[in-house]
Amino acid sequence: MEKTRFTEHIRVYGLVQGVGFRPTVWRVAHDCGITGEVRNDGAGVLIMAQAATLAALEQFCAQLITECPPLARIERIERTAQSTVLIAAEFVIASSASTAIRTSIVPDAAPCAACLADIRTAANRRYRYAFTNCTHCGPRLSIVHRLPYDRANTSMAAFALCPHCAAEYANPADRRFHAQPIACANCGPRVWLVDRAGQVLDPADDPMQSASRLLAAGQIVAIKGVGGFQLACAATNDAAVAELRRRKRRPEKPLALMARDLAVIGRYCQLNAEECAALTSSAAPILLLQLRPDAAPLAAALAPEQTTLGMMLPSSPLHHLLLADWAQPLVMTSGNLNDEPPCLRNAEALNRLVTVADALLLHDREIVHRADDSLLRVVAGAPRLLRRARGFAPAPLPLPAGFADAPAVLAFGSELKNTFCLTRDGQAILSPHLGDLGDAGTARAYRQQITEMLALVQHQPEVLAIDLHPDYHASHFGREWASNAELPLINVQHHHAHLAAVLADHGRPRTAGAVLGILLDGLGYGTDGTLWGGEFLIGDYQSYQRVAHLKPVALPGGVQAIREPWRHLYAQLVSAGLWETLRARHPQLPIVRGLLAQPLDLLTQMLARGINAPRTSSAGRLCDAVAAALGAGNERVNYEGQAAIALETLATNALSTAGAGYLLAQVTTPSAIQLDPAPLWTALLNDLAHGVAREHIAARFHIGFSNSIIALSCDLTAQHHLDTVALSGGVWQNRILLETVSTALMKTGLQVLLHRQIPANDGGLSLGQACIAAAQFT
Structure with missing residues (x-):
């Protein structure tokens, strides 16, 4: 009499291709007495499993989770009982099936310990072979042409396997079983x-x-x-x-x-x-x-x-x-x-x-x-990504609860530190770091990589999202795409995108309610036509309210003022009403002599007439101006963030001996509370006049700026009955500011959301854009 057999189709979703997952399934199946087969397809891994008892199938699925290979990541397992029983004599690994692509690409991985031992062992046939790899390590994204991730779909298809490598590739018990980049000196790439x-x-x-x-x-x-x-x-x-x-x-x-x-x-x-x-x-x-x-x-x-x-x-x-x-x-x-x-x-x-x-x-x-x-940089006790690329991207990020039924979105990102983002089926695929689109070559590569990634994962966008800034290359491209494809286009305010990015990074559900977002960065286009960058927003994925910000001050020369921080320093001093007094009383101070060597008459006219002098509430530009006052990046900076990084470096070893910090004033206006830096400049200039060391002045700025943010945050969360604060924007890459503010806010009982899987800078912006666009259609 035929014994009862229980049959299930088991679908495994996640990063499960090209990581040794099928050999693990094969091994666990033999351990649990399971017969059937496993194969790759466009959605991930599909298993047909048969067992004498349901308990064996339960044990089989449990072991798949606990014995998951190092590079694999199981997102979920779906089990479907089958009424038709086809008795299988053994468990086998079947050929991949070509179906619609719904799986993801594993990032490239550094060599594992076993492969390093191979290249260092003289008796090993891969001794000193530069392309040694196995299913636990090696190239993935960098070599794949199309999915499923099989050798024929990678740049390794050009190299026919020698008999030794072919035997390893075909042996389910070998760690190189179906390692698609497998090779040796006899058959593989050469240097x-x-x-x-x-x-x-x-x-x-x-x-x-x-x-x-x-x-x-x-x-x-x-x-x-x-x-x-x-x-x-x-x-x-x-x-x-x-x-x-x-x-x-x-x-x-x-x-x-x-x-x-x-x-x-x-x-x-x-x-x-x-x-x-x-x-x-x-x-x-x-x-x-x-x-x-x-x-x-x-x-x-x-x-x-x-x-x-x-x-x-x-x-x-x-x-x-x-x-x-x-x-x-x-x-x-x-x-x-x-x-x-x-x-x-x-x-x-x-x-x-x-x-x-x-x-x-x-x-x-x-x-x-x-x-x-x-x-990366380890800050506040955890690694924080500053640039997400090799080793991390394009591993998918799970979207928070409430986005499972959202339409497929393509978000084009920002101008600097660009990434783009694809969302569908409750997941986000954030591209590797692409760079600054002001360079023509980078802009061309950006357009090409969007096209290639869409084709690779067979993504058909239904909604497009761009930054609100009218002149960003990414926004131009998004508008072109929307016009040609006749797709809805969502314009997303830059700092709202930062807020949504950190919410998504933490998996905060779509309907969880508003938080206080403190968004500090270089600049982003505001809805009032000014350049924002020191923002306190109350909001969620759907909407936001600007409740406070730094006092807007001009950027004389526009982009030129970012390259030459002395320009914004001068504007800050004029805005605070301090320049003429400083010039008269302390003509020998380096800050005065440095500014007098510049074309101040021209800048004065620009400020008076508002010509090529856009106003900004940017926290990043405030940091630059303070750095310029101390002679750090005063004349010209050669890369983004140079002056602010120099300022943080000056402050690092002086925090414990600096004393009280320079506070900013809270000023209530009809539209929002403003943090006015005028008192900061008064105290800072007084210290300069008295010969206080630059390191102590830099430290006092960090202490005072942090305390001003903390005080305003506590006031706003109490006033609006909020229990959560979210920090995003490139200025939060400053270790002193992030650790000081987050620690203090947590001590008050507030929940503080910091970035974990994506950068706080514009490298994470496209995820926020995608979530905001998806929320409007969900």
Whole structure:
């Protein structure tokens, strides 16, 4: 008599392709006595499971969760009982099925410990092989042409497997079973080193060792990495670092460093447990770390006027092999001229990078999708993303409750630190960091990547969302798209998008009610025609009310005032009614002499007539003006945030001895409360006149600004009966401000929402845009 068999179709959703999930299913099925099959398809993983008891099926599903592979992420499991029983004799892994794409792409992952052991073991057939990987590590997004994630759909399709690799690929018990980038020196990609003319150097030698010798000799080498080219030189060589900066046209922006292991990083930077965990994660990000007081010597020009360094560990076997003999770090910065998108292809690098690099370390595995290095900083006890790219993107983010039935949205993001966002089926796919769209090459790459990502995941947008700013490239593109496709277009105010982004980052339900959002950044276009940036909004995904903000002050010269902070400093002093008195009483102060050397008559006319002098409530510009008053970034800044970062650096070691801070005044106007910085400037100038150290003045600004924000926040939450405060915007990347304000507000009993999975800066803005657009149609 036939024994009773229980049959279920088990659908697994999440990051479950290309991560060794099917071999795990196969192994667990054998452990639990399950027969049937597992296959990939466009939605994820589909299992047909049969067992003698329901308990066995229950155990099977439970073990799938507890024994999930390192790179996999199960979002949900759906089980459907089947009335028709087809008796299977064993459990097998079936071929992938081509169905509509509803699954996601796994980010690229740094080498796992087992693969590192392989390349370091002389007896292993992958000894010193630069493309070693398995289902637990290796390239994913950077090599995939289309889904499902099978070898034929990746740039590895060009490399036929040798018999040894084919046997591993076909063996469910092997960790390389269906590892799509699997290869070895006999059948896979190869590496070679060339000079500027494209001629192969040292063909008989190991190219990584040859490149290492060039680096040790002070030369600059372009390296084809995981998601793009990088430029490397010895971080201890002053002349090499200076020459890299000159050739790359990057005079002051900090350069990232790569070290072979934590021991090397520890000789230069302070490390705690959270920072070690972030560095050694599969994402292998750049991590901002505090320099040790007794740090070993490094080139002086790596991070001018800063006490932090961006450090990372090797992100591929090639990098591990290159750094194997280095007890010091290498500079490892993006392979481009300043502000351009990094090179992806060999021919492109041989055309664009030969003016920068002395030699190029190339390989023949195509980079399909760009993936820059991610950037993190541990703040308030947790890693906070400053740039979400390789290792994190495009892993999907679950949308909060209430968005499951929302239409599919394409949100175009902002002008700076751009990302775009796709939403559907209760998930958001945030693109990797793309950069600043003011560069024509970056703008072209942005348009191309949107088109490619939509095709890759088969996303058909039903609603489009753009920033309210009329002149953003991203907004122009969105308007073009909406017109051509005849789709509804939602214009989203910049700071409302920041608020929605941090709410979504925390999974706050769509109907959870309003919070107080404190949105501090460089600037965003306001509904009143001014440039906002120091905003207190009460709102949710659907709507907001502007209840307070910094007092608007002019930006003489518009964008030029962002590049030259002395301009906004002068406007702040004029707005506070302090300039003429300061000039008369303290003509020898550096701040006065510096401003008098500038064309102040022209600026005075611009301020008086309101010509090319838009008003802004920007917290970022206020920080820049204070920095300029202290001589940090006074004349001209060379990269975004330079002056504010210098100000934070000045303040860091003086907080405990600075004394009372400079408070801003609360002024009630008919439309909203304003935080007026005039008292701040009075106290700051008095300290300058009395010779107070710059470090103490910088610290007093941070203390006073924080306390002013805290006091106003407490007043507003009490007045409007709110229990939650959300912090977003690029100014919250300032460690002093974030930790001081969040700690104080939490001590009052308020819930404080800080970013966790996406950046507080404009890199997270597109998620907020998408959620606001979706909320209007849900």
